[in-house]
Amino acid sequence: MKTLRIAALAALLGATALAAPAHADVKIGLLGGISGPIAAMAPAMIDSANLAISQVNEAGGILDGRKLIGVVGDSACNPQNATDAATKAVNLEGVIAIVGPHCSGAVLAAANSVTIPAGVTIVTPSGTSPEITTLQDNDTVFRTVPSDDYQGRALARTLLERGTTKVAVAYLNNDYGKGLAEAFRAEFEEKGGEIAGFAAHEGERASYRSNLADLAAGGADTLVILDYGDGSGLTMLRQALENGFFENFVGGDGMKSDAPIRELGADNLTTFIASAPVGQQSDALEVFNKAFSDIGGDPNAIFVTTSYDATFMLALAIEKAGADKSKVSAALREISNGEGEPILPGEWAKAKELIAAGTAIDYRGAAGEHNFDEAGDVPGAYALFKVSGSTFEVIAEME
Amino acid sequence: MGAMEIVNFYLVPGIVVGSIYALGAVGITLVFAILRYAHLAHGDLATLGAFLALAVVTLGGVSPYVALPVAMAVTAAVAVGIDRTFYAYLRERPKIVTVMASLGVALMVRAVVQIVWGVDSQTYTRGIVRPENWFGIRIRDRELITVLAMVGLVVALQLFLKYSKWGKAMRAMSDNPDLALLSGVDNRKVVLLTWTIVGALCAAAGVFLGLNYELKAMMGWSMLLPMFAAAILGGVGRVEGAVLGGLIVGIAEEMSALVLPTEYKAATAFAILLLMLLVRPTGLLKGKVL
Numbered sequence: 044m045k046t047l048r049i050a051a052l053a054a055l056l057g058a059t060a061l062a063a064p065a066h067a068d069v070k071i072g073l074l075g076g077i078s079g080p081i082a083a084m085a086p087a088m089i090d091s092a093n094l095a096i097s098q099v100n101e102a103g104g105i106l107d108g109r110k111l112i113g114v115v116g117d118s119a120c121n122p123q124n125a126t127d128a129a130t131k132a133v134n135l136e137g138v139i140a141i142v143g144p145h146c147s148g149a150v151l152a153a154a155n156s157v158t159i160p161a162g163v164t165i166v167t168p169s170g171t172s173p174e175i176t177t178l179q180d181n182d183t184v185f186r187t188v189p190s191d192d193y194q195g196r197a198l199a200r201t202l203l204e205r206g207t208t209k210v211a212v213a214y215l216n217n218d219y220g221k222g223l224a225e226a227f228r229a230e231f232e233e234k235g236g237e238i239a240g241f242a243a244h245e246g247e248r249a250s251y252r253s254n255l256a257d258l259a260a261g262g263a264d265t266l267v268i269l270d271y272g273d274g275s276g277l278t279m280l281r282q283a284l285e286n287g288f289f290e291n292f293v294g295g296d297g298m299k300s301d302a303p304i305r306e307l308g309a310d311n312l313t314t315f316i317a318s319a320p321v322g323q324q325s326d327a328l329e330v331f332n333k334a335f336s337d338i339g340g341d342p343n344a345i346f347v348t349t350s351y352d353a354t355f356m357l358a359l360a361i362e363k364a365g366a367d368k369s370k371v372s373a374a375l376r377e378i379s380n381g382e383g384e385p386i387l388p389g390e391w392a393k394a395k396e397l398i399a400a401g402t403a404i405d406y407r408g409a410a411g412e413h414n415f416d417e418a419g420d421v422p423g424a425y426a427l428f429k430v431s432g433s434t435f436e437v438i439a440e441m442e
Numbered sequence: 443m444g445a446m447e448i449v450n451f452y453l454v455p456g457i458v459v460g461s462i463y464a465l466g467a468v469g470i471t472l473v474f475a476i477l478r479y480a481h482l483a484h485g486d487l488a489t490l491g492a493f494l495a496l497a498v499v500t501l502g503g504v505s506p507y508v509a510l511p512v513a514m515a516v517t518a519a520v521a522v523g524i525d526r527t528f529y530a531y532l533r534e535r536p537k538i539v540t541v542m543a544s545l546g547v548a549l550m551v552r553a554v555v556q557i558v559w560g561v562d563s564q565t566y567t568r569g570i571v572r573p574e575n576w577f578g579i580r581i582r583d584r585e586l587i588t589v590l591a592m593v594g595l596v597v598a599l600q601l602f603l604k605y606s607k608w609g610k611a612m613r614a615m616s617d618n619p620d621l622a623l624l625s626g627v628d629n630r631k632v633v634l635l636t637w638t639i640v641g642a643l644c645a646a647a648g649v650f651l652g653l654n655y656e657l658k659a660m661m662g663w664s665m666l667l668p669m670f671a672a673a674i675l676g677g678v679g680r681v682e683g684a685v686l687g688g689l690i691v692g693i694a695e696e697m698s699a700l701v702l703p704t705e706y707k708a709a710t711a712f713a714i715l716l717l718m719l720l721v722r723p724t725g726l727l728k729g730k731v732l
Binding site: 078079082083216242243244245247248249250252253254255256257273274277278281284285286287302305306307308310311 | 447569570582698
């Protein structure tokens with residue numbers, strides 16, 4: 044028995060020795076909602092993150108010529124899966140930092156139970172809940188997408204400017220829907236609008252007619268749906284249209300999905316508008332658009348710019364921090380604080396030289412400048428979209 | 443709120459969704475009665491049936507009603523295949539092993555659906571259908587067909603169980619397996635027949651769910667709990683109980699929005715299940731098994 048134990052111990056030691064050779068590849072986690080309600084958005088987001096990784100590897104690799112490897116994990120847009128996926132990435136794969144998870148609830152769970160205790164820096168490209176701002180995270184949680192606090196408020200102001208003063212709000216009962224809905228309600232009411240119905244709903248149900256009837260009872264003719272267009276948001280929109288509960292429909296970024304156009308038809312969506320974050324026109328955005336189109340991606344897909352930026356910035360931060368995970372978050376602030384030599388998407392070789400020479404750099408991302416504030420948030424720009432043909436078209440910039 | 447609105451926006455959707463629950467609950471109750479375990483892959487088999495019908499609709503360009511029998515037949519074959527491959531092997535072991543195995547089967551079936559058809563929401567026919575107005579009651583053709591089809595399938599099943607030789611054999615197995623085996627009932631054939639019927643009913647539930655709402659990889663899984671609640675509410679082992687249970691759960695879910703905040707709608711099935719197990723564990727119609 045004793046020999047067996049010693050043998051097992053020796054085998055374990057051997058395994059750890061094998062697992063950590065001197066020049067290991069550098070791994071970062073790519074956690075996304077590959078299955079679950081945002082499964083339709085996730086592939087493009089992962090593709091754009093992988094674009095950043097392949098650019099790094101093609102231009103000389105990371106640190107002393109090592110390969111950067113993206114370890115994909117499925118956070119399934121829910122807290123349990125996100126915790127599992129983050130645990131696996133941090134403890135088994137030994138990632139140095141994480142891009143993701145994609146959904147707000149997943150970010151909060153993964154951060155609180157795994158990455159904050161482990162001191163691993165995470166950058167979410169799409170977790171937009173205001174709750175993320177207030178995490179006690181030792182400065183390890185960042186995002187390249189603006190908080191829904193901005194979006195909810197901007198949407199409220201834009202609707203009031205457009206003359207809509209009475210709305211009903213249906214939101215998905217999760218961190219994303221709730222955060223956005225609360226921000227919207229606060230601003231809408233403060234600026235003199237009337238909320239004639241405000242109700243959460245569970246996702247993945249078959250029938251929402253009673254929910255809609257309840258909301259319509261308030262007398263509003265505009266319904267604000269803060270949900271996912273591939274999930275229950277689509278079901279709600281369909282049943283509201285079919286039964287004539289409301290005339291006008293307004294969605295948040297989650298509703299700006301192709302699924303409603305594909306399944307309901309553009310003809311039926313003439314009264315549907317949605318807000319979504321947009322990249323400000325910049326050289327950086329054009330560089331990214333070209334690079335992403337070249338690998339067959341659609342640069343207009345939602346959150347691809349933020350996913351790319353999150354990945355590229357983490358690569359820059361790791362290069363600067365020298366593969367020490369405890370220094371990544373400080374380095375992340377240094378490579379994009381508005382001061383230093385500008386670096387555009389894909390300019391890895393140039394950035395690598397500057398970092399080696401000790402020159403300050405400033406990453407200008409496809410989705411924005413990404414100068415993080417104290418909470419690790421970035422300010423945002425939004426636009427209002429309407430359905431035109433088989434896609435969405437900008438109708439107004441939002442303040 | 444007028445009476446007509448309550449009928450249109452609470453009762454009618456409740457009956458439609460209740461009919462779909464009923465179709466699923468009948469299958470669950472049959473498995474419970476004859477094979478004596480909870481089959482957790484039931485919802486995902488329904489998903490598979492719905493997507494098989496989608497394949498027939500897209501490849502053959504036919505209406506979903508034509509695709510329904512095809513989907514029912516193929517899903518029945520798949521159900522028999524799953525039983526042969528996984529459950530038959532575990533038949534002599536404690537039933538809980540099979541229950542856990544069925545959870546694994548659920549994940550596998552769902553994964554196959556996700557690989558073959560993807561994870562996007564899909565529909566049999568694009569666009570929207572506004573309901574017809576029948577003397578103030580707003581109902582769509584497909585809702586009417588869903589309810590009628592459910593009634594038709596259940597009546598056919600009841601007649602089969604009551605009068606045919608094999609139906610009697612199934613009932614005998616359900617009442618007393620040992621006695622049935624001693625009197626020469628072929629266990630293998632009864633199991634085969636059960637899975638054929640259960641698979642076909644699963645597919646019907648899935649197709650009608652997809653027809654009335656949308657097709658999603660998770661659609662069946664999220665139906666599993668209300669379907670189990672319906673089966674237990676009606677009395678496990680009673681086909682007519684499952685139908686009654688399905689309708690009650692469906693209507694209660696929709697009606698709950700009248701008195702409770704809508705985010706608690708999904709919890710209604712849990713509440714009914716809990717209450718029933720506390721007050722009358724045998725179910726409304728005195729189930730034969732539990």
